Structure formats: C-alpha cells, structure tokens
Amino acid sequence: MDFFQCIPLREAQEIIAKELTGAIVAFEQVSLVDALGRVAATDIAAIENLPPFSRSTVDGFAVRSADTFGASEAAPSLFTIVGEVLMGQPTDIELRPGQAATIPTGGMLPAGADAVVMLEYAEQPDPHSLLISKMIAPGENVVVKGEDIAYGSIILRRGQKITPAHIGVLAASGVTYVPVRQPVKVAIISTGDELVDIDVPVKAGQIRDVNSYALGALFTGWGCQVTRMGIVRDSFEQFYRALAEAAVTHHMVVISGGSSVGARDFTVKAIDGLGAPGVLFHGIAIKPGKPTIFGMVEGTPIFGLPGHPVAAMTVSDQLVKPAVRLLSGQKNTFQRTRVTARLNRNVASSPGRDDFIGVRLIKEGANNKAAPIFGKSGLIRLMAESDGIMHIPADKSGVYEGEAVEVLLLYDAD
Template identity: 40%
Template sequence: MLDKKYLLPHDALKLILAQIVPGCLPVEIIPIEKAYGRVTAEDIISPEDLPGFERSTVDGFAVKASDTFGAKESSPSYLNVKGDIPMGAIPNFSLSKGETASIATGGMLPEGADAVVMIEHVNVISKDLIEVLKAVSPGENVIFRDEDAKKGEVVIKAGHRLKPQDIGALAGVGITAVKVFKQPVVSIILTGDEIIPHTEKVTPGKVRDVNSFTLAGLIYESGAIPLKMGIIKDEYNALKETAEKAYQLSDIVLITGGTSAGVKDLTAKVIDELGCPGVLFHGASIKPGKPVIGAACNGKPVFGLPGHPVAVYICFELFVKPVIHHMLAVTDKNFKKLIKAKISRSIHSQAGREDFIRVCLDSRDGEIWATPLLSKSGLIMSLVKAEGIVHIPSQLLGLSEGEEVLVEIID
C-alpha cells in the first residue's frame, strides 16, 4: 500500500520505528576484548570496589592528617618515619600518632593513615625523621577504596555503545565478558543496468559501484554488519529473487536505485511483496533523497534508497542509522557536532521541504564561513569535499548571504 503523500523526514521515520520493537535483536555474551563499539544488553554492575584500597595520588609521606594541623614552614610538624611502602606491596605495619611512612604515587596507604603530604612540602631530616611544612586535611592526596566505583553500583547502563574507556573500566573492576546485542546484518542490493563492479574498466554509459562502499562504511560506523548482495539488473525476477534472499539473510534490507517513477523502477513493487504492511512511504519532503522508500515487512525494515551517492548518504543518516540504533535499543544521547557559521551566498529553498546543503568551511577575520557546494547529488566528490551539512528546515524559503547557520560537521 503506497502512501503518495510526501512526509517530512521525522514523520516518515516515525512510521518505520512504530513497526519495530526496540532491542529486538538476539543477545550474546562476548569477551571485553571484542566488545569495542558494541551495545550493552543489560546494566553492568561492578562486582567490587575500585580501586579496592586507599592509594596515594602523589609521591610523599602517608600521615594522620591531625598530626599536621598547624604545620607551616616557620613552625613545622615533626614526624617519625616508620618505614617505606614499595609500589604494589601491602604495608605490613600501621601508623600510630606522630608516625609517617614514605609512599609513591599509587601506593597503598597503611592502616592509620588518612592523608598524604607531598614530597615538596617535606624536609627529610634523617631516615627516621621528617619536617612537615604544610598541613593536609583528611583525604587529601588520597583516592579512597570505592571512590572510582562501588561494589554493586551500575557502572554502565543498558543500551550504551561501549567506548575504549568503558572497556578499560570493565577490566579495572574484573569484568571479563559482557552481554551485548548481536549486531544487525544490513544487506545492500545495488540495482541498475548501468552499474559495474569497481574493478572493471568504465565504458560509455556505465558507472562503477560507489554506493555499496559508502553504505558499508556507514553501516560499520553505526554498529551493524554490511552484507553486499551484488549488482542486480533492472529486471523484476532478478530483483525479487535477490531481495527475498537478502530478507532471509539480514535484519535490514537496503536497495539502492529504482525508487523514482521510471518504467524500470521496480523497487517499490518488490519491497511491497516481501511482507506486511509493506511500503509505508514512497517519497519524503527532502532534497536530496526525495524518492526514498521506507517499509516494514513482517517487522523487518526495508529501504529503497535513491541511486545518487549524496542522496544515499543523506537518507542513510535520516532513516537507516536511527533504525539501526532503535533495533539495538541504544540509549546514548546522540549529540551532533554542530558549529555556528555564516553562509557565504544566498540559497533558495522550497516551502514544506527540508534541504540538506553540503558546505566547505573557512575562516575570515575571526569568523567561520560556510560555502555551499551546489553540485548535483549524483557527484560523490561533492560529498568528499564537503566538511559539513547545513539543514534548511521546511518552514524556511531559503537562507540569505551572511545569515548565521548551524553546520553539522561530517567526520
């Protein structure tokens, strides 16, 4: 069932998301060494305190803070040195009133100590006696046993995409494996009689495959696994057979090309036959990317993406990436990298349509200027040269030269 109304992108996306259960992917347990970039399927709770003991943050002398109160250069406190604490060792003594022990950064405080005096604030009189030239308060220059993480505390929430620092923290509390969602498999089907593999020589009327490589990278970056299904001719039976195979092998199906109203444009028909409810929208009020198709076939998202490389990129960011994150139940806040700039020339836009303009950035007299790259969406190099995207909302008729805009930085 085809909805011929051109929807704004956020309304079109809602139709897809309403058909998909968040976190619908299977769960697996993997070692933390393989968990970089994966999405947690449950809250991760620390099994122990971190660091697990009181430790010094400086080189100096472990003390009872009360023994240093009032100490200053003109009136130092004198303390007896009871011993030395080697790195990685458990002190085999405790401190009584008036006693201290030398300690290195990271060393374990002995029983009875509650602070550390920096070496710079000490005069060593002998191996058995020091002068403290500056008072310290309880807890000063000390990390407490549960200051980094407490036993039983949720250290990483479900739906979080694991970063390198997260993996380091898990190792620090002794967690060796985590429960994560399986990465969704996203199949890529290229359609078009004119498309040839990138390894072949171009002849008149033919173009090399660009989109499968762009999409594969975007899929990887979004936390999924790309599955290339090859280049399919503009022929119904061939496309239907490949689409049905992709539907069985993957969690999301992407078909590029064949989405506009041409005679050979079969994508919408093939998608509609994959399952119910089928096509939810055919066309969105955006430029580039207007002919995009969005569908849900028995709960599985299927997209028909335009064949132009820039439109493929925009449609992936607007529709496919949010769907991947929805399926993974990602809860991380997705803040885009935005900067303010002035547009270098006026741009016309159509009311009721959202435009996405590629721009280059440069600095003039301390201000950032965004220069539009007004090339056709079929030119991949315009996306290569672009440093950002300017979004013109549907309620505007364009931008005036010198107007301040927000630029979404392209990584």
C-alpha cells in the same frame, strides 16, 4: 502510491521509530578486546571497589591531616617516621598522632592516615624524624577505597556504544567478557541495467556501482555487518528473488536505485508482494532524497534509496542510521554530533521541505565558518569534499550570510 504526496521528514522518522522500537537484534558474549564499538546488551555492575584500598597519588609521607594544622615554613610540624609502605604489598602500619610513614605513588594508605604530604613539603633531619612545612586537608593526595568505582555501581549501561574509556573501566573491574548486541546485518542491493562493478571497463551508457561501496563503508562504520548482494538488472523476477533472499537472511535491506516512479522500477511492487505490512511511505519532503521508500516485510525493514550517491548517503544519515541504532538497542536514536558555524553566503531554500547541503568548515580563530558546496545529487565528490551537512528546516525559506547554523558532522562515530 504517488511519491509526490511526500510526508515530512519528521513523520518519516516517527514511522521508522514506531515500527522498529523493541525490534532489537540478539546478543552475544565477546571478549573484552573485541567489545570496542559494540553496543552493550545489559547493564554491567562493578563486582568490587576501585581502587580496592585507599592509595596514595604521589610519592611522599602518609599522615593524619589534623597533625599538620598550623604547619608552615616558619614553624613546621614535627613527625616520627614509623615505617615504610612497599609498592604492591599490604601494610600493617597504624599511625598514631604525630606519626608518619613513607609511601610511594599507588601505595596502600596505612590505618589511621587520611592524607599524604608531597616530598617537596617535607624534610628529614634524620632517618626517623620528619618536618612538614604545609597544612594539608583530609583526603589530599589520596584516592579512597571505591572512590573511582563503588561496588555495585553501574559501569556500563544497556544501549551504550562501548568506547575505549569503557574498555578501560571494564578492564579495571576485571570484566573479561561483555554481553553485546550482534552487529546489524545489512544487505545492499544495487539495481539498474546501466551499472557495472568497479573492476569492469565502462562502456558508453554505463556507470560504475558507486553506492554499494559508499553505503557499505558508511554502514560498516556504524558497526553493521554488510553484505553486498551485487547488481540486479531491471527484471522484476530477478529483483523479487534477490529481495526475498535478502529479507530472510538479514536484519535490514537497503536498495540502491529503483525508488522513483519509472516504469522499470519494481521496489514498491516487490516489497508489497513479499509480506505485510509492505510499503509504509514512498516520498519524503527532503532535498536530496525525495523518492525514498520505506517498508516492512515480516519484521525486516527495507529502504529504497535514490540512485544518486549524495541523495543516498543523505537519506542514510537521516533515516537508515536511526534504524540501525534502534535495531542495535542504542539510546539517543536521533542524537548527532553538531558544531555551530557562521554561514559565509546566503543560501535559499524552499519552505515545506528539509534541505541538506554539504559544507566545508573553515576555522577562523575560535569560530567556524561554513562554506556551502553546491552541486547535483549525482556528484559523489560533493560528499568527499564536505566536512558536514547544513540542515535548513522545512519552516525556513533560507539562511543569510553571517547567520549561525548547525552543521551535522559527517561520519561521526556515535
């Protein structure tokens, strides 16, 4: 397969989506404290109302709101205090017209009451009398039973990534264990005779294995369980064995390097040799990341990424991240966190390919300016210095200074 016959980025994403739709990893039960960042495997419905009783949101006096109509500082309404609601205890008080009850924040609203008057609008001439100098509306300063969460309502939907707010809702609903998708197990294989690990002194002609660490950190941030399979030398037999092992023991395999058409790159041959359907595309119309490979081996997706760090991370963001979301059953597979910024200089692009350029965001008042960071795709510092990535679609020949562009934020949690 000739990678110079590149397919469009959108087509590559569609192929991946087609292959992985429905291929969701198994689920497991985890305790609520361990559920943060995981993906819900089922809908979870509330088994009780929240709050379980109507309660006051302020310190004050529970009343029938109709009894305050016409009340003002000049002509306050007179009430009789018939009791006190105690915090954390039920009450059997039942208010009749003209009656009120002392109530603390969070206290149970007595029967007959439908509002609470704040202390600053009330005056007690004696322990049993109350003057209210403000009209209040039904439901004022009250949260009614089930207003926050109603019994039977869905409080967490299948495919949602669990946030701290979800943890709070689940805790309030008494959920102690949550069914979540297992972490997507990703194997990273680094290839090349020139690579050494980060703790090995570098000799002439050698470079440290950057990608397995950078990509591993990226995938871990997405909630994956990452295995670094180590460095595989330029031997087809060694590479084939490592790939075969990884494909059997993991949900996904990512190969760093070995995606070009050099004589010593074995990725395509190995993927095709391991099982159907094999390589599905080799090459996409994107910069950086043109020689990217994607294939499937007996249900396991395999990505062959360029060895240059910026290219590998850019492709991961555009293709591997959606694949992880599909495998974990997440919704909004291609949704990204974006901000709008004004470009601070002209940037040329080649029509027919999608260009991704790192940018630094500069705050100017309420607006952002985007300053492109140019350099070769082998320079890892480009990603470290970038706040986001500017996308120039394939149908454009560039963007002009002052033009509004969308910037994809790097390392967003979604």
